[in-house]
Amino acid sequence: MVGCTLDVSRKRIFQKKQVRPLGQAKYIMKRVVITGIGIYSCLGTNVDQVRDALFQGKSGIIMDEVRKKMGFRSGLTGNLERPQLKGILHRRDRARLAEEGEYAYLATVEALEGAGMDRDFLADGEVGILYGNDSSAKAIIESADLMREKQDTMLLGSASIFRSMNSTVTMNLATIFKLKGVSFTISGACASGSHSIGMAYLLIQSGMQEQIICGGAQEINAEAMASFDGLSAFSTRESTPQEASRPFDAGRDGLIPSGGGATLILESLESAKKRDAKILGEVIGYGFSSNGDHISVPNAEGPARALELCMKNSGLDLKAVDYINAHATSTPVGDMKEAESIDRVFGDVKPVVSSTKSMTGHECWMAGASEAVYSLIMMENDFIAPNINLETPGKEAENLNLTSKTLEQKLNVVISNSFGFGGTNASLALCRFSE
Amino acid sequence: MQREQVVAKISEILIDEFEIEPEQIMPDENMLETLEIDSLDLVDIVVLIEKHFGFKVVTEEMSDIDTLNDFYDYVHNRTAS
Numbered sequence: 001m002v003g004c005t006l007d008v009s010r011k012r013i014f015q016k017k018q019v020r021p022l023g024q025a026k027y028i029m030k031r032v033v034i035t036g037i038g039i040y041s042c043l044g045t046n047v048d049q050v051r052d053a054l055f056q057g058k059s060g061i062i063m064d065e066v067r068k069k070m071g072f073r074s075g076l077t078g079n080l081e082r083p084q085l086k087g088i089l090h091r092r093d094r095a096r097l098a099e100e101g102e103y104a105y106l107a108t109v110e111a112l113e114g115a116g117m118d119r120d121f122l123a124d125g126e127v128g129i130l131y132g133n134d135s136s137a138k139a140i141i142e143s144a145d146l147m148r149e150k151q152d153t154m155l156l157g158s159a160s161i162f163r164s165m166n167s168t169v170t171m172n173l174a175t176i177f178k179l180k181g182v183s184f185t186i187s188g189a190c191a192s193g194s195h196s197i198g199m200a201y202l203l204i205q206s207g208m209q210e211q212i213i214c215g216g217a218q219e220i221n222a223e224a225m226a227s228f229d230g231l232s233a234f235s236t237r238e239s240t241p242q243e244a245s246r247p248f249d250a251g252r253d254g255l256i257p258s259g260g261g262a263t264l265i266l267e268s269l270e271s272a273k274k275r276d277a278k279i280l281g282e283v284i285g286y287g288f289s290s291n292g293d294h295i296s297v298p299n300a301e302g303p304a305r306a307l308e309l310c311m312k313n314s315g316l317d318l319k320a321v322d323y324i325n326a327h328a329t330s331t332p333v334g335d336m337k338e339a340e341s342i343d344r345v346f347g348d349v350k351p352v353v354s355s356t357k358s359m360t361g362h363e364c365w366m367a368g369a370s371e372a373v374y375s376l377i378m379m380e381n382d383f384i385a386p387n388i389n390l391e392t393p394g395k396e397a398e399n400l401n402l403t404s405k406t407l408e409q410k411l412n413v414v415i416s417n418s419f420g421f422g423g424t425n426a427s428l429a430l431c432r433f434s435e
Numbered sequence: 436m437q438r439e440q441v442v443a444k445i446s447e448i449l450i451d452e453f454e455i456e457p458e459q460i461m462p463d464e465n466m467l468e469t470l471e472i473d474s475l476d477l478v479d480i481v482v483l484i485e486k487h488f489g490f491k492v493v494t495e496e497m498s499d500i501d502t503l504n505d506f507y508d509y510v511h512n513r514t515a516s
Contacts, residue, residue, distance in 0.1 A: 091454045092475070152491065157482045158475035 194368025291423025
């Protein structure tokens with residue numbers, strides 16, 4: 001069996017240029033590989049640190065007393081330090097990057113280094129960027145406060161608008177790295193990061209782009225999380241922060257907000273081979289759907305349709321899937337509906353399931369990208385990270401093959417799920433690269 | 436505030452907050468060219484003048500400024516008035 005068990009028809013599609021009659025567009029189905037990953041999260045500020053934390057099942061959650069003084073119901077949060085970029089980036093670039101942009105910048109630097117793409121390559125080529133981000137709340141709040149104080153918009157400074165827009169990450173990184181390809185931000189709530197990878201995969205597969213920087217970024221500051229806290233969605237297990245995120249556990253009581261930046265370099269197989277780049281994996285499937293239902297209460301049908309589309313798009317047999325990195329955030333309804341959707345699609349085929357949010361908390365807009373990075377790290381290092389804090393599985397977990405311990409095993413195919421407010425769903429299929 | 440104090444303060448702002456290299460400060464040359472300042476930087480200069488000298492710049496008055504010496508004079512005159 002090859003790494004990703006391509007079936008015959010799928011192989012044929014990839015090998016054959018499908019040319020339409022004269023005068024119509026030419027469609028080429030290209031294979032899409034991953035040649036770089038970078039991560040800045042509460043588990044570590046580079047791939048090596050995060051690999052160790054994932055393997056050891058370390059939690060990145062802390063209690064932030066300042067949030068309690070601000071009126072938060074829960075002071076729990078992922079623990080992330082703001083990077084110091086003075087001396088690394090020009091004053092203008094630093095001023096224009098919001099918090100989430102700083103994380104995305106560092107993750108992207110790591111990913112580009114891994115991919116062997118230097119500044120000259122970026123400046124001379126047509127590399128694109130599609131990044132998931134759905135807020136820049138603190139930058140907006142600070143500008144509004146200053147406007148009210150000074151009553152003179154000019155005193156907001158030139159960088160304020162570039163920090164405040166939803167597309168702050170892509171507009172800044174495209175400028176800093178002198179990118180010449182596609183550039184826009186994907187705002188799909190907590191599935192933003194996954195959708196960015198999925199869209200990059202489709203653009204490269206169709207032959208419209210050769211290389212795309214994609215990923216997700218999430219600000220972690222209190223101002224950005226206040227309204228989410230107001231929904232009573234966060235865990236209040238404040239006395240034991242590292243035990244608070246417990247997806248699929250009967251004792252869970254909510255999610256923990258977290259954030260950072262995660263970047264993947266996607267490119268066509270031809271491009272990677274031409275550059276002699278190290279191939280970390282392949283994107284072989286993407287599925288999406290909307291629930292068409294409640295704005296915050298999930299259902300099982302929508303995620304199941306995204307999973308089914310992803311599997312259909314990949315051309316894989318269900319049995320080929322070794323591991324599912326679940327979206328599961330540690331909320332009772334969300335975990336239950338995802339478990340239902342996995343069981344509905346996979347039935348008696350029971351790939352191993354874990355939620356790395358048990359360690360990271362919910363990285364929101366970044367989560368789909370970071371969890372793809374976590375999954376690739378596991379694939380590269382032959383292990384499955386544990387679903388920590390899973391002591392008494394909830395009733396819905398009975399039909400899942402969950403692991404609360406680190407499993408050392410080779411992974412060929414991984415599915416990563418991400419779901420967001422408004423009922424937006426995304427599933428990605430990643431596989432070990434094989435010719 | 437004496438003109439010398441204005442010059443020293445503006446040099447400090449340019450070096451510390453604008454991260455301009457000291458050798459780029461050439462009082463008789465075109466300010467925008469030697470300091471590599473673009474239109475967005477001018478907005479930030481307005482912010483810094485308000486922060487450090489306590490007055491709001493009238494952008495129309497800035498249009499006559501060519502060299503750093505012109506800029507020193509402008510700030511000096513505004514602080515004196």
